[in-house]
Amino acid sequence: MVVKLVFMESNNVGTFQFNPLLDQKCLEELYENDLEYVIQMFEIYIEMVESEILKLKNAAESSNNEEVRQIAHKIKPVFLMVGLPKLNALAKQIESKYNSVADDELIRLISVLYEKINETTPILVSEIDAMKSVKSPTND
Amino acid sequence: MIKAIIVEDEIMARKSLEKMCTKYSQLEVVGVYENAEDALIKLNADSVDLILLDIDMPGMSGLDLVEKLVDLPQVIFTTSNTNYAFEAYEYDITDFLKKPVLPSRLSKAIHKVEEIREKRNEVAFSSVKHEIYVKSDGKYVRLPYDDILYFENIGDYIKAITKKGSYLFYDTMKGLDSKIVNPRFLKIHRSYIINMNMITDIKDNTVVIDKQVIPVSRAYKNILLKSINLI
Numbered sequence: 482m483v484v485k486l487v488f489m490e491s492n493n494v495g496t497f498q499f500n501p502l503l504d505q506k507c508l509e510e511l512y513e514n515d516l517e518y519v520i521q522m523f524e525i526y527i528e529m530v531e532s533e534i535l536k537l538k539n540a541a542e543s544s545n546n547e548e549v550r551q552i553a554h555k556i557k558p559v560f561l562m563v564g565l566p567k568l569n570a571l572a573k574q575i576e577s578k579y580n581s582v583a584d585d586e587l588i589r590l591i592s593v594l595y596e597k598i599n600e601t602t603p604i605l606v607s608e609i610d611a612m613k614s615v616k617s618p619t620n621d
Numbered sequence: 622m623i624k625a626i627i628v629e630d631e632i633m634a635r636k637s638l639e640k641m642c643t644k645y646s647q648l649e650v651v652g653v654y655e656n657a658e659d660a661l662i663k664l665n666a667d668s669v670d671l672i673l674l675d676i677d678m679p680g681m682s683g684l685d686l687v688e689k690l691v692d693l694p695q696v697i698f699t700t701s702n703t704n705y706a707f708e709a710y711e712y713d714i715t716d717f718l719k720k721p722v723l724p725s726r727l728s729k730a731i732h733k734v735e736e737i738r739e740k741r742n743e744v745a746f747s748s749v750k751h752e753i754y755v756k757s758d759g760k761y762v763r764l765p766y767d768d769i770l771y772f773e774n775i776g777d778y779i780k781a782i783t784k785k786g787s788y789l790f791y792d793t794m795k796g797l798d799s800k801i802v803n804p805r806f807l808k809i810h811r812s813y814i815i816n817m818n819m820i821t822d823i824k825d826n827t828v829v830i831d832k833q834v835i836p837v838s839r840a841y842k843n844i845l846l847k848s849i850n851l852i
Contacts, residue, residue, distance in 0.1 A: 510723055518640055
């Protein structure tokens with residue numbers, strides 16, 4: 482269990498310590514001082530990411546390389562928006578290699594991405610709860 | 622107010638731009654579109670000052686959209702692929718932002734938009750103060766205010782009589798009256814707007830300009846007399 486240090490004087494992202502698996506600096510730069518905005522973005526991500534990765538898998542399995550490129554391109558910046566630069570790098574790799582590697586290698590890369598998404602989504606869920614509790618401490 | 626639209630197929634990028642735009646009081650987002658096809662319909666119906674435009678979208682791309690616009694507003698391209706930068710700048714765009722868009726970077730881009738807008742307004746205002754352009758014989762003719770003697774209404778057209786010649790163009794007296802932003806021009810009859818600086822004399826219900834006698838309506842005579850330095 483990760484212990485987090487939370488300062489409760491404001492909604493400032495700079496004062497909210499995210500899980501160390503998330504890129505604090507990246508999140509601070511993107512959301513400045515607005516926790517509500519971070520929550521909104523995390524929630525949208527959780528809602529859409531699974532369907533996008535499934536579309537990516539299906540496209541790769543049916544050797545639709547152009548669709549693989551398009552989906553990887555589309556979701557690539559999304560990972561940065563939730564503080565996951567390693568997943569961004571993986572999506573970038575898929576986007577750039579969609580036409581130059583064998584289909585099974587592409588499918589392997591997509592499977593790795595899928596696993597990483599599954600590992601990190603619960604972290605984002607708990608971050609949302611933590612941010613909500615900072616935003617409305619009287620509800621505790 | 623800068624009227625802007627957002628065109629972005631990816632939901633998080635779209636929401637993020639919408640959210641960031643609310644921080645600028647000088648910016649009004651008048652439309653948010655998930656694809657370029659819907660945005661094109663809007664742009665053909667209404668004019669906007671700025672498009673925040675994703676490049677890589679399924680179907681029509683951001684570059685395709687720009688290509689189709691006759692009247693190009695300011696454009697800020699957003700993309701996660703910087704390889705498009707070179708092609709994008711071919712279109713005289715205002716800025717190019719890498720996704721995810723940082724608020725600090727968007728702020729700079731909006732500042733650029735304002736600077737360009739101000740410069741264009743200055744040029745337009747300077748033109749409005751000194752001249753008008755009329756479409757005559759299939760070309761736009763520049764008429765400096767100092768050259769214009771008077772305008773005469775002829776059916777559905779207006780004839781501009783100037784020191785250098787006459788030019789016939791399609792407009793109404795009401796339309797023309799609202800476009801000339803200069804106090805020296807005065808409507809003195811339903812068919813005449815004159816340049817007061819060109820009057821030779823005023824007699825009864827007429828004025829003489831360049832030896833031409835122009836009627837003054839009773840309704841406009843008082844306005845005319847109040848507009849001159851009568852001793």
